[in-house]
């Protein structure tokens with residue numbers, strides 16, 4: 012790969028490219044009284060002119076992928092039914108709060124874990140609990156995440172019957188060497204079958220692909236891309252592997268040289284460029300920085316992502332363990348343990364582990380690199396400090412962004428540096444919180460990666 016270290020816009024790349032905003036980090040959170048605090052906010056009869064999303068977490072998987080950053084377990088046989096029961100109770104409780112009662116829900120995402128471990132009758136039970144307790148917007152989007160190992164026609168039919176209209180499944184890589192490294196057990200036939208079912212029953216089918224893999228070459232990236240393009244799904248989400256978020260055991264194999272090291276920072280940036288160029292030249296458009304949608308796809312949005320990475324007034328509510336919610340003035344996390352979650356819900360306590368008060372008026376600006384553009388009128392609504400506009404000027408002078416009369420827009424060069432731009436735009440207190448979170452994770456996982464963009468491989 013042709014590395015060019017002249018005129019680097021940034022000296023380092025961030026250790027984390029995916030995070031919720033505001034970042035909790037070292038900022039003061041409420042723990043013991045978190046359920047009561049969240050209850051107060053949910054009791055406010057507040058409407059919003061923004062988007063509203065629901066996320067439901069199903070933390071069960073049949074196999075564990077070694078890179079996986081999500082909360083999950085394979086020991087679920089005895090917990091599946093009580094967990095679904097608890098989710099149904101949480102749906103009823105949340106939907107009856109003044110904040111959500113009668114609110115139109117724009118998008119729902121059932122994620123995990125592997126929600127397709129649910130049996131058809133459990134899918135219907137959960138789905139009917141959602142549709143009978145929440146009001147869905149006329150143009151709602153409802154995604155159900157599946158694993159190719161467990162996607163069957165009777166499950167997909169059950170999803171369709173309750174109103175799911177978008178499917179998503181993880182392929183991650185087609186390469187046998189990396190599949191072994193990550194313990195990915197689905198076959199090419201299962202991947203094809205999952206794609207065919209989703210394209211038949213839903214308006215849209217997304218597949219996830221990973222890159223920045225240890226020792227991955229450009230040729231291997233291109234091979235994965237060409238196989239993904241041949242699969243012909245409505246969209247491809249192409250995610251960089253977040254080493255810091257991966258399982259400690261996986262990282263320790265890299266530390267012990269059993270696996271190759273991650274790509275160097277500038278290789279990562281060049282890989283971004285390779286991927287973006289290839290997909291943009293193959294009939295896809297980049298509607299979000301990670302998401303490439305076919306130009307002729309029936310449904311082209313990903314509203315859930317627009318909300319998670321949305322503006323101050325876009326609110327999302329997570330149900331199930333480990334879920335993260337953000338609404339105007341408050342962010343909170345559900346408890347991360349199945350048993351505790353079920354116990355709290357059964358005692359009619361909101362299953363909240365910690366909460367933080369923070370009015371993130373700047374959220375849309377921090378996440379604008381993910382959406383690649385932000386309207387000036389939208390931004391003006393928040394009366395942001397001049398600090399943010401100075402940052403935008405600096406980014407413009409580095410050719411990372413440009414502006415029209417109405418918008419700030421990432422340049423093609425800015426797209427490949429999007430993670431840096433997000434961090435650049437963060438206010439000092441939030442940057443410190445992110446640094447703290449990164450430092451804690453590095454210590455807990457005994458993991459440090461090269462971050463300097465000027466280091467080149469020998």
Ligand code: SF4
Pocket residue numbers: 071072074075076079080081083123124125158181
């Ligand atoms: S990537 Fe998905 S299927 Fe694999 S362990 Fe994580 S949640 Fe489970």
